Amino acid sequence: MKEYWTSLASVLGVFAFCQTILQAVFPPELRFATVKLFNKIFHCFSSYCYFDITEIDGVNTNELYNAVQLYLSSSVSVTGNRLSLTRALNSSAFTFGLANNDTISDNFDGTTVLWEHVVTQRQSQTFSWRPLPEEKRGFTLRIRKKDKSLILHSYLDYVMEKANDIRRKNQDRLLYTNSRGGSLDSRGHPWESVPFKHPSTFDTLAMDPDKKKQIMEDLQDFAKGQGFYHRTGRAWKRGYLLYGPPGTGKSSMIAAMANYLGYDIYDLELTEVHNNSELRKLLMKTSSKSIIVIEDIDCSINLTNRKKTNNGGGGGGSRSYYDSGDIRGSGGGGGGGEDGGNSITLSGLLNFTDGLWSCCGSERIFVFTTNHIEKLDPALLRSGRMDMHVFMSFCSFPALKILLKNYLGYEESDLDGGVLKELEAVVDMARMTPADISEVLIKNRRKKDRAVVELLETLKIRAERNKSNATVRMGENDDEEDEEEQEKRALDSESPKEESEIEDNCNKKLEQEEEGGEGSGDEEKEKIK
Numbered sequence: 001m002k003e004y005w006t007s008l009a010s011v012l013g014v015f016a017f018c019q020t021i022l023q024a025v026f027p028p029e030l031r032f033a034t035v036k037l038f039n040k041i042f043h044c045f046s047s048y049c050y051f052d053i054t055e056i057d058g059v060n061t062n063e064l065y066n067a068v069q070l071y072l073s074s075s076v077s078v079t080g081n082r083l084s085l086t087r088a089l090n091s092s093a094f095t096f097g098l099a100n101n102d103t104i105s106d107n108f109d110g111t112t113v114l115w116e117h118v119v120t121q122r123q124s125q126t127f128s129w130r131p132l133p134e135e136k137r138g139f140t141l142r143i144r145k146k147d148k149s150l151i152l153h154s155y156l157d158y159v160m161e162k163a164n165d166i167r168r169k170n171q172d173r174l175l176y177t178n179s180r181g182g183s184l185d186s187r188g189h190p191w192e193s194v195p196f197k198h199p200s201t202f203d204t205l206a207m208d209p210d211k212k213k214q215i216m217e218d219l220q221d222f223a224k225g226q227g228f229y230h231r232t233g234r235a236w237k238r239g240y241l242l243y244g245p246p247g248t249g250k251s252s253m254i255a256a257m258a259n260y261l262g263y264d265i266y267d268l269e270l271t272e273v274h275n276n277s278e279l280r281k282l283l284m285k286t287s288s289k290s291i292i293v294i295e296d297i298d299c300s301i302n303l304t305n306r307k308k309t310n311n312g313g314g315g316g317g318s319r320s321y322y323d324s325g326d327i328r329g330s331g332g333g334g335g336g337g338e339d340g341g342n343s344i345t346l347s348g349l350l351n352f353t354d355g356l357w358s359c360c361g362s363e364r365i366f367v368f369t370t371n372h373i374e375k376l377d378p379a380l381l382r383s384g385r386m387d388m389h390v391f392m393s394f395c396s397f398p399a400l401k402i403l404l405k406n407y408l409g410y411e412e413s414d415l416d417g418g419v420l421k422e423l424e425a426v427v428d429m430a431r432m433t434p435a436d437i438s439e440v441l442i443k444n445r446r447k448k449d450r451a452v453v454e455l456l457e458t459l460k461i462r463a464e465r466n467k468s469n470a471t472v473r474m475g476e477n478d479d480e481e482d483e484e485e486q487e488k489r490a491l492d493s494e495s496p497k498e499e500s501e502i503e504d505n506c507n508k509k510l511e512q513e514e515e516g517g518e519g520s521g522d523e524e525k526e527k528i529k
Ligand SMILES: Nc1ncnc2c1ncn2[C@@H]1O[C@H](COP(=O)(O)OP(=O)(O)OP(=O)(O)O)[C@@H](O)[C@H]1O
Pocket: 204, 205, 206, 207, 244, 245, 246, 247, 248, 249, 250, 251, 252, 253, 370, 371, 392, 433, 434, 435, 436, 438
């Protein structure tokens, strides 16, 4: 044993001596060149090639390093013995990482590669504009020389793509706003973000199931359509215009879209943007896989400064949500179309949605919402800008069934056939929005039977009122101001008088029900189970 230690000490001694001689005799440049030469000779005889992916590239963070770290986290969590664990800000999951100087192999297209996580102490602090971490981190990728040209690029693309998927899955989606009015944050970003936690989904959205399915399929086709858009020479983006009366679910639909696709939302407040170039900068700072939203586009800026098309009374071309019913044509008037000190032009907005700049980045959805489609310039509505126009209407019978299920847990079979028929008969004529209907249901959610009775009463009264309004209107001449007033009344929530009428009717009905169904024959049978 003693001999062993003596020989080890002498070997180390000789090694240290040689090193001192080398350092003393050879200048650093020569030493460096010698090491390089040895490395070269070693690599000539090795059948592998190595790629270093450092955490910091110059002074910038290397995106590939983060991607590799995330990518490997999915496989090391299964195989590794000693792992590092992190949870990023806004993340809803833990990330496993390869421990320092540990290795892991991976398979791609039948080829095995080896990853090593290399961590070394950074030598003396060199000058830098920003403080660098004390440790130098990086990954070394080892690939067989013969496989290099075959897989390197596709493998790294695959790693990046997988990492993005993992990031999206782990991370809470974000809702961005430009409400700071053009000022930038410390990292030069014009957007502020908060975690996006809106619970609306396509399941909770009350609308015609066929229309819903069509939108969901369209979104799916878009998300999977990279190849298609590339082949057809189109920018990978899609525009949706959601229009309809207030409270019909336009904003809820945007949230459902984001939740469905897992995209972030950029809520663009146009009134906070001062000019076209600012608008362009905002666009450039959005990420792919996102939905860019402009709500109430007709109120944001004056959008008729390209050409006036729709003033002067509801001619054939203008559409509005009233077209589907029996009311009027054009909204006329400026609404909120004041410039308000900002100089965004319609052409600026058109370029934003469909100009050359709109293609920087990819996989983006533009959604505009409005209560008054007839006020928008047709240029904004054309395909390519707004590819799909979705009319969010008053509550229909299929939509009502969805609300009953979501709010009261009632399936169609849980309700009496007679009640269902009555609901179906009045719901269209009542022209109530899903927001109004959900309010009735929320109010009575502890007493489900009462909720249905009250809903039915409310619908009946609204339908009756609309019917008599329509009759009066048919008798009068079509004075525009008059119509506007009636429209307002139709959209108003029920008056106090109406409310007490509904209350009385409900109480009467429920009392009769409690009495045990002796009373009014047929009507009494039409009760909720
Ligand atoms: N189609 C719908 N399905 C389910 N809930 C709805 C629907 N429409 C409205 N609601 C309910 O009404 C509330 C208001 O809806 P939302 O904000 O989406 O309406 P909107 O069309 O965007 O209105 P506005 O035009 O005033 O912005 C939501 O919180 C939601 O609960």
